[in-house]
Amino acid sequence: MRFCFHTVKTLLALVALGACAAAHAQDYPARPVTIVEPFPPGGAGDVVVRYMAQEFTKLLGGTFIVDNRAGAAGSIGTEYVAHAAPDGYTLLLTSASAMSINPYLTARRGYDPFNSFAPVVNVAYATNELVVTTSLPYKTVAEVIAAARAEPGKLAFASNGAGTLSHLIGEMFMQQAGVRMLHVPYKGAAPAVADTVAGQTAILFTNYASVTPMVKAGKLRGLAITSLRPTPLAPGLPAIAQSGLPGFEAVQWWGLWGPAGLMPAVVQKLNGAANKILANPETVKYFAGQGVELSGGTPADLTAYLRADYNRWGRVIKAAGIKPE
Numbered sequence: 001m002r003f004c005f006h007t008v009k010t011l012l013a014l015v016a017l018g019a020c021a022a023a024h025a026q027d028y029p030a031r032p033v034t035i036v037e038p039f040p041p042g043g044a045g046d047v048v049v050r051y052m053a054q055e056f057t058k059l060l061g062g063t064f065i066v067d068n069r070a071g072a073a074g075s076i077g078t079e080y081v082a083h084a085a086p087d088g089y090t091l092l093l094t095s096a097s098a099m100s101i102n103p104y105l106t107a108r109r110g111y112d113p114f115n116s117f118a119p120v121v122n123v124a125y126a127t128n129e130l131v132v133t134t135s136l137p138y139k140t141v142a143e144v145i146a147a148a149r150a151e152p153g154k155l156a157f158a159s160n161g162a163g164t165l166s167h168l169i170g171e172m173f174m175q176q177a178g179v180r181m182l183h184v185p186y187k188g189a190a191p192a193v194a195d196t197v198a199g200q201t202a203i204l205f206t207n208y209a210s211v212t213p214m215v216k217a218g219k220l221r222g223l224a225i226t227s228l229r230p231t232p233l234a235p236g237l238p239a240i241a242q243s244g245l246p247g248f249e250a251v252q253w254w255g256l257w258g259p260a261g262l263m264p265a266v267v268q269k270l271n272g273a274a275n276k277i278l279a280n281p282e283t284v285k286y287f288a289g290q291g292v293e294l295s296g297g298t299p300a301d302l303t304a305y306l307r308a309d310y311n312r313w314g315r316v317i318k319a320a321g322i323k324p325e
Contacts, residue, residue: 148180
């Protein structure tokens with residue numbers, strides 16, 4: 001009888017716990033929710049997080065605010081959320097840089113991309129573009145590869161800095177094409193773009209939307225995009241994957257997470273709201289104007305996408321011999 005009594009007590013406790021969780025999800029959000037963006041204001045990620053916060057506020061009836069908690073290439077804000085209470089009032093909207101790349105490049109970090117967070121939804125992605133200085137004659141990806149093969153180590157590619165996505169795309173390009181180029185790291189996108197325009201460097205892999213004005217003005221020549229397939233947001237540009245390097249894919253993407261242990265009912269509520277926002281034609285139109293395409297899906301979809309991207313950059317970093325700092 002003692003066993004039965006304790007079993008009944010356990011079952012009653014579980015039922016009560018489930019009822020509390022359901023009530024919490026039904027009332028959620030009962031106070032302001034902070035969405036941490038672990039990078040400074042002004043970037044593409046900031047555009048994504050602020051729009052989502054605004055739409056969550058409208059749809060869920062609470063107040064969603066953005067906290068730009070920048071530093072250490074995104075690690076500071078990401079770690080902050082990893083150690084926050086899993087009650088749904090501190091969320092993380094961050095990118096491939098923090099979740100797929102930093103874990104390989106940071107010797108000490110306070111989070112694990114798979115075990116420290118509860119996935120909510122894959123939000124959006126933006127392609128990058130291979131651009132070349134107009135002082136050189138290259139008009140196709142094949143011509144860039146041929147030039148790099150003809151003079152190994154001479155063709156210089158700029159990046160936003162060592163370990164950034166633009167650097168790693170260049171490394172992946174060299175690995176898949178079987179060529180060697182000279183990497184020239186800069187402190188940010190602006191000087192990298194400026195020196196490629198000036199012809200100090202030959203090529204650059206950078207965010208498509210940010211460099212489009214330079215291409216339209218004839219200051220840079222756009223050759224191809226880094227998403228797996230062409231997109232209407234980059235009309236006329238082939239994918240590198242169609243230009244001699246099958247399977248080449250390297251996009252900046254953003255996902256929404258909570259701390260590990262976030263109640264499934266809250267995850268479900270946030271996921272449902274996010275998918276509704278992302279399916280709205282006005283949302284699609286707004287982000288298309290920013291050069292951003294929308295994803296959506298289940299929490300499991302986000303985990304699977306992260307795993308594939310994490311493994312991709314792990315292979316590139318290992319092959320390039322890049323060590324964590």
